[in-house]
Amino acid sequence: MTSNPTRRTALVNAAIEVLAREGARGLTFRAVDQEAGVPNGTSSNYFANRDDLLRQVGEHVHVRLTPDARRLAETMAAPKDKTLVERLLHELLERLQTDRTGYLALLELRLEATRRPELRAALTKTISENLEENVRFHLDAGLPGDRTTVVSLYLAMSGLMTEHLTLPGVLPEEEMTHVIKALVDRT
Template sequence: MTSNPTRRTALVDAAIEVLAREGARGLTFRAVDVEAGVPKGTASNYFANRDDLLRQVAEHIHVRLTPDAVRLAETMDAPPDKSLVVRLLQELLGRLQVDRTGYLALLELRLEATRRPELQAALTKAISTHLEENVRFHLDAGLPGDRTTVVSLYLAMSGLVVEHLTLPDVLPEEEMTRLITALVERT
């Protein structure tokens, strides 16, 4: 396999775009090459097979959805209370709205993982690790609540995000802030 980290990342990002737009069935090496604007056959030089491509997408997708470290540090200057948790969740929703395709690709990966045991294992590992990092971050920051609070907010936000990014007209934008605040207040 070819080793050019910048090109590999560009191909994985292109795969995320294809996955979000076309679904798992539309994710081919050719489609990735076209999306990345590289010569035909490039993706096949970087990934052993389609399963390898899907696994690398599963591992990389959270990189795109991770908050900017500087912005997060600025946010964390506030007192560790429920209003900070609301702000963190609103910023999460904002990031997902900006990178809507990243989150939609993650949903496609989740569906594809129900049919591919290796992808399911890779995605389970990536999401479990991400969730545990969020729990640790929450607790280490002294934010209100415990592990159950964080997991409950994670599950509630997952549903809210799916609703908002797939059917944005079901819940008006202005209602999103009220819902996030209510979620935090009730946990």
């Protein structure tokens, strides 16, 4: 397999776009090559097979959805109270709205993982690690609440984001603001 990290990242990003737009069935090497604007056959030089491509997409999509370190540091300069937790959740929602295709691709991966044991194992590992990092971050930062608080907020925000990014007309923006406040107030 070819080793050009920049090209591999471009191909994985193209795969994320295809996955979000076409679903798992539309994710082919040819579709990725076309999306990336590279010659046909390029993707097959970078990924052993479709499972390898799906696994690498699952790993990389979290990189795309990670908060900007500088912005996060600025946000974390605020007092460690429920208002800060609300702000962090709003920034999460903003980030996912900005990279809607990244989150939709992740949803497609989750569905595909129900049919592919290797993908399920890889995605379970990545998402579990991500959740544990969120718990550690929350507790180490001295934010209000405990592990159950973080897990509850994670599950509630996952549902809110899925609703908003797949059917944006269900919850108006102002209602999402009230829902996020209510979630934080109740934890």
